[in-house]
Amino acid sequence: MTRSRVFRSLALVSGLLLLAACGPSKSTQALFKARNAIQVAEVADAAKKRPYELTLAKEYYVKAKEEAGYSKFELSEKLAKQALEFAKVAAGETSPVATPIPDDESK
Numbered sequence: 001m002t003r004s005r006v007f008r009s010l011a012l013v014s015g016l017l018l019l020a021a022c023g024p025s026k027s028t029q030a031l032f033k034a035r036n037a038i039q040v041a042e043v044a045d046a047a048k049k050r051p052y053e054l055t056l057a058k059e060y061y062v063k064a065k066e067e068a069g070y071s072k073f074e075l076s077e078k079l080a081k082q083a084l085e086f087a088k089v090a091a092g093e094t095s096p097v098a099t100p101i102p103d104d105e106s107k
């Protein structure tokens with residue numbers, strides 16, 4: 001093999017490795033943000049003011065960590081982002097957003 005082919009092969013393998021590392025880093029970052037938001041909510045006395053939202057935030061965070069442990073990083077990131085949103089509501093930073101009810105397709 002020529003030198004240029006070797007370097008191209010190495011560049012390709014390096015690129016693939018970097019792409020493979022994106023999932024865990026996004027998930028970890030989302031988990032970190034969610035954990036910090038939960039701590040902020042706890043300091044803001046969310047356990048008394050908004051216990052439902054705080055509990056949801058904690059449970060979504062726990063599930064996000066569990067899914068990351070099974071290497072399901074995309075799902076873990078989604079769950080961590082949901083935990084972050086509930087923690088923000090619990091802390092009083094944002095107001096709750098109603099989840100739309102899906103259309104009943106049986107009509």
